[in-house]
Amino acid sequence: MIKQSAADRIYHSAKGLFYERGYKKTTTRHITREADANLGLIKYYFDSKKVIAYRVLDDYFHEIYYSIANYVNEDEDPLLYSYTFTHTIVSLMFQDPKVERFILESLTNEVMDHLEGALLKSPFYTISEKILKEHSFSEILDTEQTILLNLTAFHNTLKSIGSIRRQRPDSFTPFQLRIYQFKMTYFGLGLIVSEKDQKLEEAYELSNRIIKETPFLNAPETFFTSPQNSLRW
Amino acid sequence: MIKQSAADRIYHSAKGLFYERGYKKTTTRHITREADANLGLIKYYFDSKKVIAYRVLDDYFHEIYYSIANYVNEDEDPLLYSYTFTHTIVSLMFQDPKVERFILESLTNEVMDHLEGALLKSPFYTISEKILKEHSFSEILDTEQTILLNLTAFHNTLKSIGSIRRQRPDSFTPFQLRIYQFKMTYFGLGLIVSEKDQKLEEAYELSNRIIKETPFLNAPETFFTSPQNSLRW
Numbered sequence: 001m002i003k004q005s006a007a008d009r010i011y012h013s014a015k016g017l018f019y020e021r022g023y024k025k026t027t028t029r030h031i032t033r034e035a036d037a038n039l040g041l042i043k044y045y046f047d048s049k050k051v052i053a054y055r056v057l058d059d060y061f062h063e064i065y066y067s068i069a070n071y072v073n074e075d076e077d078p079l080l081y082s083y084t085f086t087h088t089i090v091s092l093m094f095q096d097p098k099v100e101r102f103i104l105e106s107l108t109n110e111v112m113d114h115l116e117g118a119l120l121k122s123p124f125y126t127i128s129e130k131i132l133k134e135h136s137f138s139e140i141l142d143t144e145q146t147i148l149l150n151l152t153a154f155h156n157t158l159k160s161i162g163s164i165r166r167q168r169p170d171s172f173t174p175f176q177l178r179i180y181q182f183k184m185t186y187f188g189l190g191l192i193v194s195e196k197d198q199k200l201e202e203a204y205e206l207s208n209r210i211i212k213e214t215p216f217l218n219a220p221e222t223f224f225t226s227p228q229n230s231l232r233w
Numbered sequence: 234m235i236k237q238s239a240a241d242r243i244y245h246s247a248k249g250l251f252y253e254r255g256y257k258k259t260t261t262r263h264i265t266r267e268a269d270a271n272l273g274l275i276k277y278y279f280d281s282k283k284v285i286a287y288r289v290l291d292d293y294f295h296e297i298y299y300s301i302a303n304y305v306n307e308d309e310d311p312l313l314y315s316y317t318f319t320h321t322i323v324s325l326m327f328q329d330p331k332v333e334r335f336i337l338e339s340l341t342n343e344v345m346d347h348l349e350g351a352l353l354k355s356p357f358y359t360i361s362e363k364i365l366k367e368h369s370f371s372e373i374l375d376t377e378q379t380i381l382l383n384l385t386a387f388h389n390t391l392k393s394i395g396s397i398r399r400q401r402p403d404s405f406t407p408f409q410l411r412i413y414q415f416k417m418t419y420f421g422l423g424l425i426v427s428e429k430d431q432k433l434e435e436a437y438e439l440s441n442r443i444i445k446e447t448p449f450l451n452a453p454e455t456f457f458t459s460p461q462n463s464l465r466w
Binding site for chain 1: 342345350370371372381382385386389390392396397404405406408409412413416417420421425
């Protein structure tokens with residue numbers, strides 16, 4: 001019980017700080033102070049700040065992913081499900097500068113390696129597998145290789161659109177960067193997404209509805225600052 | 234004269250250290266010691282280690298780029314020129330673990346922002362422009378936007394293949410990662426590259442020949458450790 005709550009306190013304190021101060025400016029010292037813990041406990045439960053960030057991101061992506069299950073059947077239309085997920089992630093980034101900063105700063109090489117390492121057991125794997133049954137990215141890569149490379153491209157592209165918005169706020173519209181995210185993400189699963197794609201439009205409307213109707217998406221800070229979200233693992 | 238040579242000493246010392254020790258493990262203190270300079274001079278000429286790295290990368294990419302001019306006419310076949318460039322970069326990464334480490338570590342967000350900021354004045358811009366005359370990535374992006382996003386994807390993909398080789402050395406063959414680099418890079422310019430692409434084969438053979446016949450490519454350490462390569466700017 002006591003062990004659980006120390007890990008939980010560290011996790012929740014870090015999550016709130018990552019959101020409010022940013023990932024880069026949050027030190028392990030800030031986390032220990034906020035969590036009323038010590039460096040040894042962070043080391044013991046999480047090893048490092050990077051591992052906490054990986055778990056926050058992983059939880060965040062999973063929560064968003066599962067919130068779509070009430071609206072789309074993954075088996076009936078895996079592509080609509082996946083499009084809606086991507087739309088939602090991008091919308092949340094564009095709507096809340098603190099979410100965008102967190103994603104941009106925390107997706108370091110090491111954190112991405114962690115995320116991609118956990119891939120095989122995740123719903124992102126199974127949905128990509130379903131999409132790949134109808135499409136093919138490359139003849140010389142098997143399904144597992146394709147999905148791994150695709151997840152890397154997904155993360156890199158998310159980071160890039162965040163970085164471009166920060167560096168060149170007037171060079172691109174959100175719509176243009178969104179299309180870029182879609183084109184790059186789904187090309188890696190063998191699809192050529194067009195700007196006029198009907199399903200893209202459908203997913204966009206659905207994503208807006210889901211964000212509106214889902215409390216933790218509707219107010220993005222909820223996920224990061226409310227204590228009720230518990231560790232998934 | 235004196236000003237020139239201090240900047241040059243810093244640049245050359247840093248370049249050698251980035252190659253031998255790696256970018257991450259090289260501190261500004263190492264550079265000042267090796268260059269017989271002080272921190273103030275680094276600050277004055279380069280601002281930071283990141284700016285030195287950006288200039289080394291930029292010079293490296295340009296040197297490789299220009300070495301192809303003796304073999305392919307850029308106006309006659311811009312795609313073959315560009316393919317050969319990409320093949321050469323990837324081959325050098327795969328042939329020399331120190332080159333790979335340098336590219337992987339130095340392509341941080343900030344360094345990438347610098348590189349992409351210098352894009353408009355570079356030959357990478359004009360060749361992409363030539364390719365885009367025959368192709369289109371997206372109707373809603375203009376040429377400049379497309380090329381900027383494409384360069385980002387090119388850098389991200391280079392980093393990804395380096396990172397995957399380090400994390401999962403047995404998961405992919407060099408050939409598979411090379412194809413991935415090509416597919417992602419040229420998709421961003423509106424081309425769907427196939428594994429069986431004839432021009433890809435041609436560029437590969439040409440790239441091997443260029444590497445063999447060009448001293449600084451043939452022995453990759455030459456670029457980083459020999460003092461004769463001067464600053465381009």
